[in-house]
Amino acid sequence: MKDLKNIARVFNDYSKIWSGREVNKALVTFFEITMNCNLRCEYCYIGQDPVAYPQGFQPKGLSIDEIKLVISKISKSSHALSLYGGEPFLRKDLLEILQFAKSLDFGSLEVVTNGTLLVKNIKSVELLDVINISYDPTRQRQYSEQMNKMLEDALWIRKKLKKSIMFFITLCEEDQFSDLTDLLNFMQNHKFCAFFQPVRTKSMIHDLKWFNEIMKSIKDEYPKIFYFNQIKNYVPLDYNRCLPQLSLSVTYEGNLVYPCQMFRTRIAGSLLESDVAELWKKGKEKYGTFPNKECENCGYLCMWDIGNNFRYPWKVNFFNY
Numbered sequence: 001m002k003d004l005k006n007i008a009r010v011f012n013d014y015s016k017i018w019s020g021r022e023v024n025k026a027l028v029t030f031f032e033i034t035m036n037c038n039l040r041c042e043y044c045y046i047g048q049d050p051v052a053y054p055q056g057f058q059p060k061g062l063s064i065d066e067i068k069l070v071i072s073k074i075s076k077s078s079h080a081l082s083l084y085g086g087e088p089f090l091r092k093d094l095l096e097i098l099q100f101a102k103s104l105d106f107g108s109l110e111v112v113t114n115g116t117l118l119v120k121n122i123k124s125v126e127l128l129d130v131i132n133i134s135y136d137p138t139r140q141r142q143y144s145e146q147m148n149k150m151l152e153d154a155l156w157i158r159k160k161l162k163k164s165i166m167f168f169i170t171l172c173e174e175d176q177f178s179d180l181t182d183l184l185n186f187m188q189n190h191k192f193c194a195f196f197q198p199v200r201t202k203s204m205i206h207d208l209k210w211f212n213e214i215m216k217s218i219k220d221e222y223p224k225i226f227y228f229n230q231i232k233n234y235v236p237l238d239y240n241r242c243l244p245q246l247s248l249s250v251t252y253e254g255n256l257v258y259p260c261q262m263f264r265t266r267i268a269g270s271l272l273e274s275d276v277a278e279l280w281k282k283g284k285e286k287y288g289t290f291p292n293k294e295c296e297n298c299g300y301l302c303m304w305d306i307g308n309n310f311r312y313p314w315k316v317n318f319f320n321y
């Protein structure tokens with residue numbers, strides 16, 4: 001019944017998009033519940049972008065009551081909630097946060113995690129619908145022991161709890177196709193899906209040529225591992241196909257970013273004080289309508305893919321897995 005209700009809502013939003021109106025609800029809202037992290041991946045923007053992340057990795061964050069208030073506001077404006085950060089599993093009250101979110105009207109509860117703390121937090125994992133684990137050649141090189149254990153844990157969790165697990169793979173320009181063999185074999189042999197993204201600096205990508213080349217090699221040899229959202233080629237990136245309102249972003253201070261994570265310093269206002277619809281309106285007044293020319297070098301391909309697939313569903317390959 002809940003699923004039917006959600007499908008009906010998504011179709012309602014679809015009809016709005018097609019008639020040029022704004023959607024009632026985002027598909028997903030990403031909420032940074034902490035900026036603390038137990039890893040320091042070399043490419044990570046949190047440690048490298050003092051404009052967007054002036055405080056870098058740090059343990060300060062909202063209180064549990066503030067987190068609940070923000071999540072209840074998000075629930076009225078988003079089909080799914082995705083917790084990330086920082087490393088969400090570092091929050092000692094994560095179980096309470098998830099139990100609260102579960103009591104609300106979300107179609108899906110998700111997390112973006114480095115996967116190193118899943119087994120220690122199995123009660124929290126049980127409450128999740130989707131677990132997105134970030135894993136890539138940089139992490140394997142920097143943290144090989146932890147990553148090998150994380151892969152074993154992912155297999156165990158999927159088998160034991162029947163959870164949907166997907167991998168987010170961040171590629172750097174210096175990564176060679178040969179650096180990816182073990183990772184790709186693991187994904188293919190165990191039928192995991194993966195989403196690949198190029199490393200970005202200050203939220204932007206200036207050159208996608210190297211990324212498209214490596215993606216072509218992966219697609220030729222491992223066609224089955226792609227998450228259906230991932231399109232074939234990002235050159236040229238047609239920013240007009242994006243629909244930023246489908247994936248909202250909330251900072252660790254509880255601020256709604258307008259219109260999306262790429263512009264993380266553009267704050268529409270605090271969800272501790274207002275709700276999403278009000279802030280979206282304010283953001284639009286302050287920063288204008290998106291997508292626009294500023295989106296040309298968008299580094300957030302996963303978000304771009306969400307908008308693109310919603311607008312052009314007939315181009316999506318739903319039959320990969």
Ligand SMILES: C[S@@+](CC[C@H](N)C(=O)[O-])C[C@H]1O[C@@H](n2cnc3c(N)ncnc32)[C@H](O)[C@@H]1O
Nearest residue numbers: 043044045085086087112113114134170199200
């Ligand atoms: C910052 S992490 C936070 C969530 C969690 N701790 C994790 O490791 O997935 C969120 C995602 O951003 C990606 N990421 C970090 N820095 C990046 C960069 N400079 N360019 C592209 N992706 C990046 C990570 O690989 C990860 O998939």
